[in-house]
Amino acid sequence: MADIPDNLRGRLPDAAFREVAPRYLEEPRGRWHGSARAVLAPATAEETALIVTACAGAGVPIVPYAGGTGLVGGQIAALDPAPVLLSVERMTGVMKVDPDGHTMTVAAGAILEDIHAAAAGHGLIFPLTLASQGSARIGGLLATNAGGVNVIRYGNARDLCLGVEAVMADGTILHGLKGLRKDNTGYDLRHLLIGSEGTLGIITGAVLRLFPKPESEAAAFMAVADPEDALKLLRLAQARVGEGLSAFELIGRAGLDFMDETGTAYRDPFSDRPDWICLVDLGVSGGRDAADALEGLFAEAWKAGLVTDGVISQSVGQRADFWALRERIPEANRKIGSVSSHDISVPVAALPEFIARAPAEIAAVGDFRINCFGHMGDGNLHYNVFPRPGRRPADHEDARGPIKRAVHDLVDSLGGSVSAEHGIGRLKVADLERYGDPAKLAAMRAIKSALDPANILNPGAVLRS
């Protein structure tokens, strides 16, 4: 194993030198394996700058590592020369809440659940919510512009960040932790770094937006006949409760069928299983009751013939049960094992067309099952393809490419995105080249060369080295 740049010895505390544990070189889906000459965990932007400067000088690439929960291989690479893996795990010092300013300043290593707890301590919320929040760290969540279930109301990670501190490829520190609501002083480097997956700079800290916690929250499962009616229900909900709509998830019946098939525990909301379920979550204030608002929405939707059945949470616990069902769908998917999974988006109004047309495209490749669920309010579906019962993903290795191509071509023809919220990482570099706008790709390459001329920062992620 190659050594770390000599001039780092003695300039960082012992705690910054971590064992190269296997977990750093693996990723959730087990499709990628990385290499690392060392795992270095700086505690501050200054220590990060030391490492970046030393690595740049020695021509050693750096792979930034946060929670390790990424699904596209952005946090993992088998490079030659072997990279330094820069972990933000020790950057957990700062967690300063400004309740008057509705902001929180955090270091890159802060875990999302800890951020939620710190906000809750002041009666506020940080609304970024996703399945991996127990281990995902804010540095990675911002580097990948994470999405999740509350985007329809609060936006993506980038919309929840007022500023970032980052170390650039030349080792200089970008100081951007002012936390202003309005600041038109030059190019918005915050938004350039957010979503760049560690290829333009390493985010070491951020100022996050906090929001008042809605006084009343409730969720409902509403059964609809098809995605067209789900879209009509979404629009009705937006017209009636406006920003009070916190989430609008679509769940195909395969989501529940798969949980039965895999013995995944859940509370079945319907005696008579519908083909499509919408999970509608409201958070309201001003003396209103969220469950009442859902009752009213359901009644109006029923009158309009948009819903065939429904159940509304009557307690905090029941609302949690509803969400537990939604969050366990990926668990059942993993047990069955997908042939190909897709994190795609299309214009919201085009979702029904995509869902109607995609099965034929996949059937043309072979005989598979589909589990379609996701964030309908954002036009974002997790559209996953599985073997028939009794067959294994390994039986269809050769089908993965054609399936992915068929799904992505359809998405592209509908003006959609082949990576809605997971990013490009290393998994989708070729997809970006295939489907990306040439002028955008040219500009991205020019910016990468300008800010990281030696290609030290996460080489091979987003853009081909």
Place this chain on the structure above:
Amino acid sequence: MADIPDNLRGRLPDAAFREVAPRYLEEPRGRWHGSARAVLAPATAEETALIVTACAGAGVPIVPYAGGTGLVGGQIAALDPAPVLLSVERMTGVMKVDPDGHTMTVAAGAILEDIHAAAAGHGLIFPLTLASQGSARIGGLLATNAGGVNVIRYGNARDLCLGVEAVMADGTILHGLKGLRKDNTGYDLRHLLIGSEGTLGIITGAVLRLFPKPESEAAAFMAVADPEDALKLLRLAQARVGEGLSAFELIGRAGLDFMDETGTAYRDPFSDRPDWICLVDLGVSGGRDAADALEGLFAEAWKAGLVTDGVISQSVGQRADFWALRERIPEANRKIGSVSSHDISVPVAALPEFIARAPAEIAAVGDFRINCFGHMGDGNLHYNVFPRPGRRPADHEDARGPIKRAVHDLVDSLGGSVSAEHGIGRLKVADLERYGDPAKLAAMRAIKSALDPANILNPGAVLRS
């Protein structure tokens, strides 16, 4: 007057060649005067690309021109060689509303008021709202990341845009009009171009976010003793009505005194003039009544001793009157004539401290009057300094520099911004160099060189040529 690049003759329709009218070479405050060898008005991105390519080949700089309402000289320049002024006024063809997708696709020349009307035709709103909306064009509003009065609820212009089409310095067209809610495919060039003031690319089209129109809207003037109580009132309003709070403006008594002094017509809401007034605007749905919500807010604030007087709009017309008062403050300011005006922001919680400390800093320069008003919910003040009665701005030419410096130094010491919403243009290039983060400036220069190596696009704006 120098000629336009020869190879453009005959390649653009006659309508694209405009007369070099004086209005193109002036700006609202009359402090800048521009030059132009020609005013070219392309109707499409393709015609824009023709012009950019020809100018780049001939080494002729381009100054993009939209509504001409900018206050920092970004749209005007006396350059040598004389620039081509590229006006977006003919880019008004597209205005496509997608009511299901809650989006509108527009060309860069669309005037903000026309965009409002097009959205209203579908019962939706485009919430960007500012004084110049009758002439401001979306291309310029995005290039400068315009702000306005509804930022507290809906964000700045960048937050209201899902994608842009733009012509880059090499004449290639960036196609970014997908209008997706989630799209994590590479660097976010949309946000890089928005706010770059035409120095990295020329925005020719955009996809805008639309929102349901709140079912009930109302406004209130609430008198407070000081900015500290105004901040407490802001937080109370946010806790009670959450996102229903559409605007929260602060108005110092000088705002009304100046209207009296200049004979500017308005309806005085208070018989006994308070030192500080908050203009609170709500828009709510779900069967609620905005005026009732304001009543409840006022009652609670009164109990808490936060407000000393108040009046709530009881009709659409009265709400319009309230806003007319707010919008006419700048008119009175212009009649009196400011020595120095400042578009600044600080962290919201630091606003009271800024307002408390700034007068002493200005008094140290000389004997002046202050009119302090602005978007308190965003921490953004228009903090303007005026001569005493009987004196003229011209009597204080030498004081402008020291006043600006004193105000900006205080803003900087409080972690604020010297350009909250107007941008840098040519007026604040030196301020950006003085107060900007060195790493940010270095990255900005590297990006500018990478995307516009010949410095053709709006040279001298944002960054010194």
